Amino acid sequence: MKDREIIVENLVKSYPSKVKAVDGINFRVDEGKIFGFLGPNGAGKSTTIKILTTLAFPSSGHATVGGFDVVSQATEVRRVAGVALQDVGIDPLMKSMELLVLQGRLFGASKSAATARAKELLELVQLSDSVNRRAGTFSGGMRRRLDLAMALVHQPKVLFLDEPTTGLDPVSRRDVWREVRRLNRELGITIFLTTQYLEEADELADTVAIIVAGKIAAEGSPAKLKAAMGEESINLVFDTPELAEKGRSTLEQTGDRVQLDRETVRLYLSKAAGSIPTVVNQLQNAGLAPVSLTLTQPTLDDVFLQVTGQRLVAADAAQSKSSRSNRRVEVN
Amino acid sequence: MNTKTLDISAPHPAENKTLSLPVHIYLLVMRSLTSLLRTPEALLPPVAISIFFLVIYQSTLGKAASFIPGIGGSYLGFILPLSIVSGSLSGSGIAAQNLVRDIERGYFDKLLLTPVRRAALLLAPILAGAVILGIQAAIVVIVGLILGLKPATGFLGLLAVIGLGVLLGVGFAGFTVSAALGSGSAAATQGASFLFFPLTFLAPTFVPLALLSGWLEVAAKLNPITYVLEAMRTLLNTGWDANAIGTSILACLALAVAMYVLAAFALSVRTRRT
Numbered sequence: 001m002k003d004r005e006i007i008v009e010n011l012v013k014s015y016p017s018k019v020k021a022v023d024g025i026n027f028r029v030d031e032g033k034i035f036g037f038l039g040p041n042g043a044g045k046s047t048t049i050k051i052l053t054t055l056a057f058p059s060s061g062h063a064t065v066g067g068f069d070v071v072s073q074a075t076e077v078r079r080v081a082g083v084a085l086q087d088v089g090i091d092p093l094m095k096s097m098e099l100l101v102l103q104g105r106l107f108g109a110s111k112s113a114a115t116a117r118a119k120e121l122l123e124l125v126q127l128s129d130s131v132n133r134r135a136g137t138f139s140g141g142m143r144r145r146l147d148l149a150m151a152l153v154h155q156p157k158v159l160f161l162d163e164p165t166t167g168l169d170p171v172s173r174r175d176v177w178r179e180v181r182r183l184n185r186e187l188g189i190t191i192f193l194t195t196q197y198l199e200e201a202d203e204l205a206d207t208v209a210i211i212v213a214g215k216i217a218a219e220g221s222p223a224k225l226k227a228a229m230g231e232e233s234i235n236l237v238f239d240t241p242e243l244a245e246k247g248r249s250t251l252e253q254t255g256d257r258v259q260l261d262r263e264t265v266r267l268y269l270s271k272a273a274g275s276i277p278t279v280v281n282q283l284q285n286a287g288l289a290p291v292s293l294t295l296t297q298p299t300l301d302d303v304f305l306q307v308t309g310q311r312l313v314a315a316d317a318a319q320s321k322s323s324r325s326n327r328r329v330e331v332n
Numbered sequence: 333m334n335t336k337t338l339d340i341s342a343p344h345p346a347e348n349k350t351l352s353l354p355v356h357i358y359l360l361v362m363r364s365l366t367s368l369l370r371t372p373e374a375l376l377p378p379v380a381i382s383i384f385f386l387v388i389y390q391s392t393l394g395k396a397a398s399f400i401p402g403i404g405g406s407y408l409g410f411i412l413p414l415s416i417v418s419g420s421l422s423g424s425g426i427a428a429q430n431l432v433r434d435i436e437r438g439y440f441d442k443l444l445l446t447p448v449r450r451a452a453l454l455l456a457p458i459l460a461g462a463v464i465l466g467i468q469a470a471i472v473v474i475v476g477l478i479l480g481l482k483p484a485t486g487f488l489g490l491l492a493v494i495g496l497g498v499l500l501g502v503g504f505a506g507f508t509v510s511a512a513l514g515s516g517s518a519a520a521t522q523g524a525s526f527l528f529f530p531l532t533f534l535a536p537t538f539v540p541l542a543l544l545s546g547w548l549e550v551a552a553k554l555n556p557i558t559y560v561l562e563a564m565r566t567l568l569n570t571g572w573d574a575n576a577i578g579t580s581i582l583a584c585l586a587l588a589v590a591m592y593v594l595a596a597f598a599l600s601v602r603t604r605r606t
Contacts, residue, residue: 053445054444054445055441055444055445075447078445078446078447079447081445083445085438085441085442087438088438089437089438089439089440089441089442090437090438090439090442091363091367091433091434091437091439092437093366093367093370093371094363094366094367098363098366102359102363103442103446105351105359106351106356106359106443106446106447106448107446107447108351108447134370150442
């Protein structure tokens, strides 16, 4: 029995309204890995985390965290799992130190041990200067950090982070990423994180699962998922959609497939860089001159589009990749 | 973020150890009290209203009270229990408000994620509320003394009056806590505490029980507040009456048991993990 594993088998959660929030999912998170659970709002991410952290029962199926069953061994699961839910759960009238000491004591630590641990954690999340401030006066980023510290009080072996960076500014987001990576690398904590951000999953996760409408649509390492997409692409921008259409028909036989999106032609092929001379020659022969030519590696965004047929609309303007195209894409 | 390293190999601070229920209750009561005392603006109105009514009743009815037979002592000793009881009712919502705030802010879930004993989650806010009720009742009693109250049973009698007020409030708190757990909403919880308000008047509120008749007498006899008022009045105006005190304690306990069955049910529904 490995004490840092998460195993999920045929997990189903249905609500009285007959809605299946989670519909028969299976996955496994190996010891010391970071698992990214990716999906749009309402896809079943939070429900899954609630089941795995003992806040909700599954309707059917089976799951273990650190070798303990989430239904029959809930107390043991609570001891090995640290949890930071999407809505930061802190009493704003309490001071950060008080909250951490109480949390530690509820996990069974003595007063002195809980106090020592609290000091250590406040230093870790860089809140040592705010020990005697009420949590209600904290900024969003500080509250997240305090919440993370509370999740770490009992030295969990598995850490659940539900959308840890939603609503954070890009700088705070990078801080959280660095911290997550460090907890994983230095302490060997297995991390299960849900996110709406492709970039986040790409950046952090060893394995990514894409959940759509309660079902897992794709799973694998980011590299593998992207590789499955096939290829890199050469992107050509023309002056007008008409010229782009000519470009598309010219290059139809060159790549594995060609996409036309207004003035842009995307040519997917396995060795894009090496094919540039050929592409340029063909265009010249056809009398076409693109305004720009760029090379793109496949992104998780592409994977997402492929498996779900829709773009993941991120609530964040910093997500340049997803804002790239909400326009209609014509797949050839 | 800095790069301080935590030693994961250090002994687990909580290795297979769950503290006993009294320790969990103590920890959570202290936390509730800390939190409650940081919002004194929520605690003062119930006391202020109790004192207001005490002064108003005493000033308007105090002199006319000699026309009412069966008061058996001073009018102040007759009416002060009403003031304490109404404070117990409005104060019984404190525990529930505290709980519903935790639920709304997600802190309740945070506590559910620890190995804390579930009974402590129910009892702690109620006991913290009881401490507040005791302080409120003591303040009302002190105001009574300033107004000239001469308790027939002395200092111990005053403690008994405060104790009965707390006991009654704790019973009613079981109901408001059920509402908090059941609804998870502050507004619904607030509404639940108003439900008791009429009960104060289905009792020998302004005249002794012997003067009530008809449906009001029946209602008063079924109302636990009646027995609490009677016991408090004997303590303040006539002397120790084991029968009256015993009956009032039984009435409070009966109320508390009924309400706590309800609260335990509401807690199990909230933590059923559906």
